[in-house]
Amino acid sequence: MSVKSTLKRILPIGVFERIKRIANGRLSLYGMTLTQAHRFNKAYAKYDSTGICQIAARMTFFTHQIEKGLSHTNFRYGFGHKPLQYLKDAMEKYQHADASYESSVVYQSALAALHEYAVRHEGHEEEFAFARSLFPGNIWRAAAQAPVTCGGSLVITAESKLHNASLTFSELSENRHSVREYSSSPVSYEEIKPAIDCAMRTPSVCNRQPSRVKVILDPKQISSALQIQGGFGGYAMPPALILITADSRVFMTPQEHNEGFVDGGLFGMSLLLALEEKGLAACPLNTMFLPSADKATRKLLDIPDYENFVMYIAVGHFPDEIRTCRSTRRNSDDVICLIR
Ligand SMILES: Cc1cc2nc3c(=O)[nH]c(=O)nc-3n(C[C@H](O)[C@H](O)[C@H](O)COP(=O)(O)O)c2cc1C
Known part of the structure; x- marks a missing residue:
């Protein structure tokens, strides 16, 4: 006989129902959270991870660091000693971990x-000396053969964005890129609002619409928020900053506790495409805060405890010409598992 049926038999019905509620409520919430933390801890890409997936993720991360350096308007010769070292480490590990590494995107x-x-x-040459000596000659020779469209930076012009409203979804998706440097013209609330209206069509679980949106146009608040955020270093402040949060009060059971991130993430993607369609440049920015940054941001922007951070989106107008990261995507075959 199970514990549940034994308890049901021996306890008064009111007491049994209360125990059941606690077990299915707070206990299961903490239990699920611990299990999730345990699974994450076993899987994530640590420095000494030996799995192909983790090594590839670290390689992508450090490639992205280099791409960011390459796309800066104020290009700094000799930048990126640390990311270059980590990239070298990841590339070497990857060569050993994946027999077909050469064909990997x-x-x-x-x-x-x-x-x-x-x-x-x-x-x-002087500023390049560190990188040259870090990687062996065969890497530099292979690098010279790699297709240019596979990585590095690309140039976007404001002119190419003039007809975004008439693009198909595929074309809009294909041409959207995160842009981190903006023209000097301000962005008004009236320019942003139609994109948010469009994102309101984003689906959410049982249509409960947990996403909440803060539009920050005050330069001081933007600067303070991004200083805490820490992932926008080296760029001028954007004229507008949007914060998406998810309101936990719309959820009804413990197993929904991550759903706000899903629904908020979907909302963020809709908003990014809507901004792009309206000819505004944007870049999603993470809100993966350690406790001190979480607390400081809540205080700064007056975010209540019942809202979870989903992401920021920096917004501005496209400059006449701007470089950004290529952020090449893997082939869909790498991620699809077909079950039939
Ligand atoms: C949730 C999320 C958080 C991100 N955080 C940052 C960030 O903190 N700083 C940054 O420069 N880019 C950030 N990015 C932008 C990614 O680097 C970018 O989306 C990725 O390289 C793909 O490039 P694309 O947006 O140009 O297609 C973030 C993107 C997402 C979706």
Whole structure:
């Protein structure tokens, strides 16, 4: 006989129902959270992870760091010693972990970023010396062969965005890129509001619509918020900043406790595409806060405990011409598992 049926038989019905509620409520919430933490802890890409997936993730992360450096308007010759070292480490590990590493998009992307790093340093041998000596000659030779479209930076023009409203969904998706540097013209609430209206069509679980949106136009608040956020270093402040949070009060059971991140993430994607369609440049920014940053941001922007941070989105107008990261995507075959 199960514990449940034994308890049901021996306890008065009121007491049994209370125990059941506690077990299915708070206990299961903490239990699920611990299980989730345990699974995450076993899987995430630590420095000494040996799995292909984790090594590839670290390679992508450090490739992205290089791409960000390559796309800065104020290009800093010789940038990125640390990311280059970590990238080298990840590339070496990947060569050992994956027999077909040479054909991997992730690896090719790293090579393409390195190639652009070398090309952009032509005539700046002194600043390039560190990177040159860090990677062996065969890597630089392979980098020179990597398709340019696989990694590095690309240039976006404001003119190319003029007809965004007439693009198909595929074209809009294909041409949207995170843009981190904006023209000097301000962005008004009236320009942003139609994009938020459009994102309101985002589906959510049982249509409970947990997403909440803060539109921050005050330069001081933007600067303080992004200083705490920490992932926008080296860029001028955007003229507008949006914060998406998820309101936990719309959820009804403990197993829904992550749903706000799902619904809020979907909302964020809709909003990014809507901003793009309306000709505004944007970049999602993480709100993966440690407790001190969480607390400071809540205080700064007056965010109640019942709202969870989902993401920021920096918004501005496209400058006439701007570089950004290519952020090459893996092939869909790499992520699809077909069950039939
Ligand atoms: C939730 C989320 C958080 C992100 N956080 C940051 C960030 O803190 N700083 C940053 O420069 N880019 C950030 N990005 C932008 C990613 O780097 C970018 O989306 C990715 O490289 C894909 O490139 P794309 O947006 O140009 O397609 C974030 C993106 C997402 C979706």
